[in-house]
Amino acid sequence: MKYVVVREYARLTTDTIEATIDQASVSVSAFEYLCNLSALYGKSGASLLQVENRRWLRLNNHVGVIETPCGTLLEILPKTTKETGDNKTQASRDLLIKMLSVALDLPVRNSDKTNISTFRHSLLEWVMKEFTLAFDQLIKCGVRFDYKRIEDEQRFLRGQLDVTRQMRQPPGKGHIFQINHDLFLTDRPENRLLKSAIDRVCKHTQQVETWRLSHEISTLISDIPQSKCIDIDFKQWSKDRLMAHYQPILPWCELVLSQHMPLSIRGNTQGISLLFPMEKLFERYVEIKIRKQLSAIYSLKRQASSKYLCAHENDGMFRLLPDLLIQRDGQNIAVLDTKWKLIFSTDKTNKYGLNQPDFYQLFAYGHKYLNSNGPLFLIYPLIDTFSAPLPSFDFSQTQELWVIPFDLEKDMLHWPASWDFKRDITTQLNRYTP
Known part of the structure; x- marks a missing residue:
């Protein structure tokens, strides 16, 4: 995987150049993918980048992470100064993480292990690590079960006999009972979404601790199926008092499954992409802080x-x-x-x-x-x-x-x-x- 770090309004090219925070080189396939992605954004009135010619493009004011199908991970940081350097890059990343935590109301842990000021990896790794830690805490509190109605045919009665289906039995199958019964399972919308998210983390994380913990969790919940329709399952996420311990992990799950993006680009992407318009992020952050003043x-x-x-x-x-x-x-x-x-x-x-x-x-x-x-x-x-x-x-x-x-x-x-x-x-x- 090629890792590219730039900031707002940076220029990208397919030529071989010296990489800086304001310009970088990407593969031809990544370049074409970004151009196609920009076209999708343009249909909805948003502007992701500007194509200067066939070899150069300039990013706009979206920040976050884009993972292309060819394996290029592009991290776009906010531009807060004209100066460059490793310290400035890390400062911009810390600022973005802080603003996202406030604007999206993310329940960030304050312990030494997960303090954002000591985290020295990409925005994507931070999101996956926080989600995995939140999932670990959820499992310790207990995964929620629910009854699921099962339609089945058996040689014995169990639950309720489906009279209509039984009467339609063909000759020779009168000894088979058409029944409906309930099973107490973990197969519910919230758990399916969490299963999909943790499997995605297992596939994409590069951090040893996150990889180890995510695979442990995936093994523990191996009987839960993945979500077949993410949008529908999010709409069915229960917020009653019995599911209160699920609420802290919801925003992290939305981030991992790319539900916080301004526009949906999940269709053709193979990885995790998180994009936020910096103008809106700044507006929301300022609003929250001014209320306190x-x-x-x-x-x-x-x-x-x-x-x-x-x-x-x-x-x-x-x-x-x-x-x-x-x-x-x-x-x-x-x-x-x-x-x-x-x-x-x-x-x-x-x-x-x-x-x-x-x-x-x-x-x-x-x-x-x-x-x-x-x-x-x-x-x-x-x-x-x-x-x-x-x-x-x-x-x-x-x-x-x-x-x-x-x-x-x-x-x-x-x-x-x-x-x-x-x-x-x-x-x-x-x-x-x-």
């Missing part, structure tokens, strides 16, 4: 959709969807929008790397959701070239836009200097309250 008198609404850009024949047209809304007593107080992009606070000549369409977008949000009276925030990741809020951008005397950084290491938002949210958020936001 806000005062209890405020609420944070995600993906508001009650306003339209305009009306046409009494119907709204072009729905406006801000990432986050700060509300108090049902009133909109502030609009926040996240952007996964590196900007530069010292480059005023090039407008700090900001996009004009983003300002148009925030202006529309402020006009419709805040009646042009309230603060607007554009949130970007904190980096060395952007470590403090930019001076305000004033749309009017009653509405200003702030470009502020979010520190992914300390998990905190850097509000403008004139806004002391830790001391008194009420004073800051009340001046905008209608």
Whole structure:
């Protein structure tokens, strides 16, 4: 298996080149597979990569792992700095694991053995290891059995006689009984999914401990069949109180069986592929962390959709969807929008790397959701070239836009200097309250 590590917006080629975090060489079959995969994404409106010519392609802002049928494992990490190096690569991997743990609400163990800060392997290996450890804990708590109705024919009565089938017996088989009976088995949707997932881990893990434990578990549950329809079995996953000990392993099982991917590409793949749009991952992560910073008198609404850009024949047209809304007593107080992009606070000549369409977008949000009276925030990741809020951008005397950084290491938002949210958020936001 060829292992390739790159980051967002890296370039891939079939030529022989010096591998770095921003460019790498892949086989012709892997190159063609990625092109075909991009075409599948394009049909659903998503963009995975851009083909520059027949020998080069450029990745977009999806992160995660792609395993191609030819055995190439491509790990795509988030781009948080222009610098490169082994330490930066591991830091990016640790950051991605941390963000996924929070955004997907993964029950990560905090012991020394499984602490993400000490794990020095690929994202895929981390997922498989956490799933295997969670499965081991589940087995210690007990695998859930269930009754399954069996239709059978025997020379003796067992359970219930199926009168209709018995009456249709052909001549000479009157001594054979058509019966229905129940067996107390482990064959239920949850166990079938776990069996499929652990068998996949057995096949793909390269870590000794994960390989050993996964094969032990697979042997213990050898009587459980694999899932024949993953989607249907996930819909039938029971969440009642008797299955409470199954809930911690559910998100890990979804990851291993590629259920958390934005689009399904399981059809032609032979391995495990996990892809996440970094823009959405950053948005979800920031939302969860901001909720902990806000005062209890405020609420944070995600993906508001009650306003339209305009009306046409009494119907709204072009729905406006801000990432986050700060509300108090049902009133909109502030609009926040996240952007996964590196900007530069010292480059005023090039407008700090900001996009004009983003300002148009925030202006529309402020006009419709805040009646042009309230603060607007554009949130970007904190980096060395952007470590403090930019001076305000004033749309009017009653509405200003702030470009502020979010520190992914300390998990905190850097509000403008004139806004002391830790001391008194009420004073800051009340001046905008209608």
